[in-house]
Amino acid sequence: MLKKAKASLEHLYRVFTVPEQGDSKLAEIEQHLSANLSDFLSQHVVTQARSLEDLEQDFADFRVPEEPEFVSAHAEHLLDKLVANSVNTYSPTFIGHMTSALPYFHLPLSKLLVGLNQNPVKIETSKAFTPLERQVLGMLHKLIYDDSDDFYQAHLHSARRSLGAFCSGGTVANITALWVARNNLLKADGDFKGVAKEGVAAAMSHYGYKKLAVICSKRGHYSLSKAVDLLGLGREQLLTIDCPGQTLSAEKALQAARKFEAQGNKVLAIVGVAGTTETGHIDPLSELADVAQQLGCHFHVDAAWGGPTLFSHTHAKLLTGIEHADSVTIDAHKQMYVPMGAGMVLFKNPEDSNAVRHHANYILRAGSKDLGATTLEGSRNGMAMLVYSALHIFGRSGYELLVDQSIEKAQLFAQLINDDPDFELVTDPTLCILTYRACPRIVQAQLQQASSTDKERINQRLDELTVRVQKQQRESGKSFVSRTRLEVAKYPGQTITVFRVILANPLTTKQDLLDILAEQKAISEKTQTFQKLISPAA
Amino acid sequence: MLKKAKASLEHLYRVFTVPEQGDSKLAEIEQHLSANLSDFLSQHVVTQARSLEDLEQDFADFRVPEEPEFVSAHAEHLLDKLVANSVNTYSPTFIGHMTSALPYFHLPLSKLLVGLNQNPVKIETSKAFTPLERQVLGMLHKLIYDDSDDFYQAHLHSARRSLGAFCSGGTVANITALWVARNNLLKADGDFKGVAKEGVAAAMSHYGYKKLAVICSKRGHYSLSKAVDLLGLGREQLLTIDCPGQTLSAEKALQAARKFEAQGNKVLAIVGVAGTTETGHIDPLSELADVAQQLGCHFHVDAAWGGPTLFSHTHAKLLTGIEHADSVTIDAHKQMYVPMGAGMVLFKNPEDSNAVRHHANYILRAGSKDLGATTLEGSRNGMAMLVYSALHIFGRSGYELLVDQSIEKAQLFAQLINDDPDFELVTDPTLCILTYRACPRIVQAQLQQASSTDKERINQRLDELTVRVQKQQRESGKSFVSRTRLEVAKYPGQTITVFRVILANPLTTKQDLLDILAEQKAISEKTQTFQKLISPAA
Structure with a gap:
């Protein structure tokens, strides 16, 4: 298909009948994805986040492009504009989302799914996909x-x-x-x-x-x-x-x-x-x-x-x-x-x-x-096909290991937080999710003795600190935790801001967790909020 | 990952970190899909349809398998049980569905989409996918x-x-x-x-x-x-x-x-x-x-x-x-x-x-x-990413050609039906959809003169014929048209059964259409219903 040339039916038929060549840009992307997803993402997803307003400039045209574009030219464009500015959900240090690394087999299976392009709304357009979905x-x-x-x-x-x-x-x-x-x-x-x-x-x-x-x-x-x-x-x-x-x-x-x-x-x-x-x-x-x-x-x-x-x-x-x-x-x-x-x-x-x-x-x-x-x-x-395949390839005992390791890892992280006097665990992990915040040891001591009015004032400062640390950590691009606001029994009548962490990614190691805490502490200590919090006049 | 062996964490990590080997079954499937989708489907989708009840036997177990399964063993299983019994939506002679052949570029792009695994519900989990979706x-x-x-x-x-x-x-x-x-x-x-x-x-x-x-x-x-x-x-x-x-x-x-x-x-x-x-x-x-x-x-x-x-x-x-x-x-x-x-x-x-x-x-x-x-x-x-890519790769002028050729093809098919005295066009194509039925010339003549009671009786027989031909054509596996029931101005107060055809697949040729009509005529003439319809006593 020619780029910026007049579309012709002959060219169109090609995209339906002629596969991507092995040396095309899209084939290259595909091979990289298949060979090493982590490396592909590290190489293409930029770590320094651009602002949303800036990204919007890349997606500002509201007219359907008039002329066809070469597939390879478009693939370059996707890498540059979209992939570069997406979220690395595979990364073991991105532990703020409910989406984590996926097993490799879903890559080729997804391609098979699209190649088959079934529609399970009715048997006529899905055949065996219907009993398969019922079985799942x-x-x-x-x-x-x-x-x-x-x-x-x-x-x-x-x-x-x-x-x-x-x-x-x-x-x-x-x-x-x-x-x-x-x-x-x-x-x-x-x-x-x-x-x-x-x-x-x-x-x-x-x-x-x-x-x-x-x-x-x-x-x-x-x-x-x-x-x-x-x-x-x-x-x-x-x-x-x-x-x-x-x-x-x-x-x-x-x-x-x-x-x-x-x-x-x-x-x-x-x-x-x-x-x-x-x-x-x-x-x-x-x-x-x-x-x-x-x-x-x-x-x-x-x-x-x-x-x-x-x-x-x-x-x-x-x-x-x-x-x-x-x-x-x-x-x-x-x-x-x-x-x-x-x-x-x-x-x-x-x-x-x-x-x-x-x-x-x-x-x-x-x-x-x-x-x-x-x-x-x-x-x-x-999609039921991918669930079916995962149920077979992991089996119950495989899923059990995945569930068990994620809960153990959350318990380990809770322990690391409890062991560090400059962090406060806010909610214990029942499953593999927990919340905490950076809270300098001196402030933890103050909180224990503070009146409820003082507690509220201190917590507001801490909220500010949490927001700053979370944003700066996200922007620096090495790791990501999310944040939310919660009522907790410890501070009745108040809503506090906390880091939220989800430890489902089986690739996340203890060292990753230690590094994330260290990075948060380093960011925290450099903020003005931190300095105000620990100053005697606070 | 071992098959029917005890799952271990080490094995599990492998499916998250070690890509499919180039000579694995899944890699082989993928290469075949990429090289020639049509050939892959012709080779693996069986043409002789098994009954749904029969297919259900393959999906009858309601327990999650206890032990993990080798990816390659599972891939063989998918080919045999699922792919073999799916619907060939790519085929130019399967013109009964609204899903048709897809351009090749969606195969690698779908893999990229799954590799990125973004969630556009919020910016935090989708970044550039958010402005992209708004642009689409x-x-x-x-x-x-x-x-x-x-x-x-x-x-x-x-x-x-x-x-x-x-x-x-x-x-x-x-x-x-x-x-x-x-x-x-x-x-x-x-x-x-x-x-x-x-x-x-x-x-x-x-x-x-x-x-x-x-x-x-x-x-x-x-x-x-x-x-x-x-x-x-x-x-x-x-x-x-x-x-x-x-x-x-x-x-x-x-x-x-x-x-x-x-x-x-x-x-x-x-x-x-x-x-x-x-x-x-x-x-x-x-x-x-x-x-x-x-x-x-x-x-x-x-x-x-x-x-x-x-x-x-x-x-x-x-x-x-x-x-x-x-x-x-x-x-x-x-x-x-x-x-x-x-x-x-x-x-x-x-x-x-x-x-x-x-x-x-x-x-x-x-x-x-x-x-x-x-x-x-x-x-x-x-999914907005795939729409975005298709808008760029086809362009407005590419989509125009696709729309124009499908309407022209429907008009051509309507002409072929009108030209054949043994078929009756029921609804003209406004877009690329039309409906018709097999109706032996002698019966068409009878219908023109029949009383409304006789028309009703004849139409009921024709309904029966349409159902038989549609089912048998589907089961023989070479081609597929769908069927529906309609009220039409020509037969007031009645609902008649018709073949329904959608000519969106750019790969469907005039010869395909002629072959489909010839096959329907051959099936029709062998039915008892046809013999009864054309017998003088009818």
């Missing part, structure tokens, strides 16, 4: 619910039931779970044809509810707020309970529910989190299941992050109670080390997803096994 | 709305506005459009805080609406029915208008709206389709825009299929009126030849998406440019 859902269902062989033999490939739904990520999974919950609660009843057909206003009126709520802790994922908006319940009906200990108190959840229901309202669902995004904590799932049962409401567990803990014989017990959930969200692109875009929701009762079943003439015909009949998304890609 | 949305916005340079300079990278949203596909795009429409219609007003916060029941009561409807034709995509369910309006409130001519009559839409609103209800949106899934027809967009304006409602255009027609100077006029749409859906994985999973919704007014804006502490902070603040999905992959 069945495996995760078994992992969570451990139902009988008869159960799985009856439902795994049933046309009338499904064990769950595949989707692009945890947000769609959570929305799907609450959609199913809403439609099941407000089901057809006598003359009323059900909320799916008649809508929320008619349903509330039929059942005599003023409002419908979803209860979770303040650490519940922001997708829940999207879900109650989308589903027509309203964001005010997401009742978020304070959780200074980072987990949802079953007692407080019950109290809030009773109070809400005493006003003529109804609780639709309790959502427990298994691995909060911010601190990795796990809500008391068994107790919450009891509360949901008492209330006669749906119990959903958002295990997008923590679900794979079930692979570990040592740590699975942290999730005890998840087997009572009516629905569970798991993201394979998090702790299952699959590329972005692999979310799942599992349903305890395989009849449940019928609450959102839909049909059309040319697709999803009644009685068909088309997956699209009960998914929120329509056409989508065959 | 801007280019499509410009293509549709052709607004001024000032407009794009002001909004392309704005933190407070957005020109659209990227998503996994047209279904999520349509849902997002109607979500925005609902929240804008039922916005905050005096004491009422808006539907997003208070929910649908409170909103309907505040505004005094009994029901809210969405109007489209019977050919509207099934995702619209999902959308009105999800959004709490109820599926009965999707008013689908009969369309024997395959397009939505503006007059009938207005009548239905007036009737609905006279009962104390309100029309939320009119949805026009630009390229129906079944026949490729385009609704009269300008007229529907007028109706929407008269009703004071949202006008959405579902151009998932037909949107790229705008690249063609010759055919863009077919979509005249789309520039009046408040929102437009386009799927890049259809006529933009990008792999599955690239949907977009564009908003005429960049303030519109604020109706669904949301924030959280650790992400999507107020004032940030994080894309996740106004998307339905949360974490997702960086």
